[in-house]
Amino acid sequence: MARRPTVRDVAKMAGVSQATVSYVLNSTPGQTISQPTKDRIRAAVAKLGYVPSRSARTLRLGRSDLVLLILPDAVISEVYAHLIDRIGTVLEGHGYSVIFRRKRQDLSVANLVASVDPVVVVPLARVTQEEMDPIRMLQIPMLSVQSDGQDVNLYDDFQGATVRVQVEHLVERGHRHLGFASTTDRRLDEFAAPRTAELRRICAERGLPEPVVVELELTPESAADAVAIWREAGVTAVAALDDTHALAVLSGLRAHGLGAPADMAVIGADNATVGQFANPPLTTVDNRAEATIELVIASILAMLDLGEAPATAPEPSSSRVVVREST
Template sequence: MGARRVTAVDVARRAGVAVSTVSYILNDAPGQTFTPATKDRVHAAVRELGYVPSAAARALRQGRSHNVLMLLPDMGIGEALAHVVDRLSDAMDQHGYSVVFRRSRAGRSATALVAELAPAAVVALARLTPDEVAGLESAGVPLVQDVGGRDGITDREVLQADIGRAQAQHLLDLGHRRLVYGAPDDERLEPLARNRVAGVLATTRQAGLPDPDVVPVPLDADAAADVVRAWLDASEPPTAVCAYNDLVALAVLAGAARHGVACPADLAVVGVDDVVAARLSVPPLTTVDFHPDELTAELTEVLLDRLLARPAEPRTSWTGVELVRRGST
């Protein structure tokens, strides 16, 4: 059995004061005056006993905790999103805030989570409903939803569409005219995929080309090989693939290898995220990098503006999406 937690009662006994006095002194309660000697005894007792005030109790007293609630989409956390989460946690820790993560799921509203956790602010990587946004505003909880873009804070759909445009434009510049879109087979990723597809379609339509087929690609070499085989057996087989992300793109490369399809000679492939495995594949994967480090830095600054009530400044650190060409195109 672990050691008993030191409480404010223990501190009060050691200092020879009331429990309320400990609370008043440690929280710098307004309207309360104590002699320097009393304050010294309380602080000495805190040090000697190793007392750590309860964060939950402090949140109840202050109405806010030192936690930032980060709402994640109800989907798998890939390498790029995990990187954003990790970097934001490190950055906020330096300012005395802890990042708490929750998935946005049906039947559990952001408003209810805020009432339960009393966060200092909310970062929503998941899409909130208008009612949820209004609920946070009425509760006075700072909300950061969208970052990145040429004009500072922008809608995330713009970023996703830019990713699709970058993929398609690269392939068109190389002379490809028959594209296909390799979609994820996880339906939870459909909202992101839909916006990336929209960017691909906008680019091909502007070039006067037919809309590419959108085909789910399982993250399994044998199943992906079946998809690639179906593409190659079509009356007008595609010559290039825009993949939802690097994992889907790597599955396409694995499927193509099963059939002896040469990439990029027979089939060019472009992914998204620039994960480590993209640089190690055979051939190395061409991908779209949306610079998550820059987005996280911008997100941190916007969040601190809201938390510290600093005057908001235009954020222009994000350089946008970047096509990283390697051997698969």
């Protein structure tokens, strides 16, 4: 394997000192270096394929240029993908590099952060107060958009808001006996658990029957089995964890020669693009992700002294139903 070129190699090829190479590559002010010398150095960099060391740059600047995103240890949804793309686009424009790591059970959040040494940590998975304390001891700023704060837990508020909007829509359509399409993927429990709990609470509060919760494996057989369970229990409408699970329910209905909404109404969540192409087109919940994305970005910029802190957070109540033909 070829050795990675160093600043010494660049200096030797250009016939200058390593310090001169550093001055040119970093545009150090106050140096009188001729244009031909600068050209030779840049030509050597291009020919050798030299890439400056990130650790050396961090030592020079006195700070890292990394922003760390902590993601759930699960398949990334369309909303998360859009959020990551937007954060990357904005921060790269300010000279920062965005990296992400998954929050895994076998690695503490503090160790994950320490291994990267970022300038800011942005948790996009649930991070508890207990997990945050060691990070504060590392004196690394951590955005608390989705932390377990004492006053408002924005993360769980939005999970609960999704279910409330789903239930309200189905009840308005005349349904009382509801089902919930959950998941067998334990990595998604941080989404499924609060939604299931809120669904049960709402049904009890409204005097509705206990909802029938079924975990789907996202296979045609599992979806068909789930529909059979709901039909036997008298369920007339199903709220799904997300649009993917809602599409599975539609598949399960077709396997029994049934359809939505005539035989069973189905509502998804997250307003994924694919939902509008379902048969029938899928009713879903739009959590107004753009507002949350802009909040996250504005908060990050404020922590980097690149903007003002946002005055208000998006309200969970802003979630809305995108009505299509499945309900």
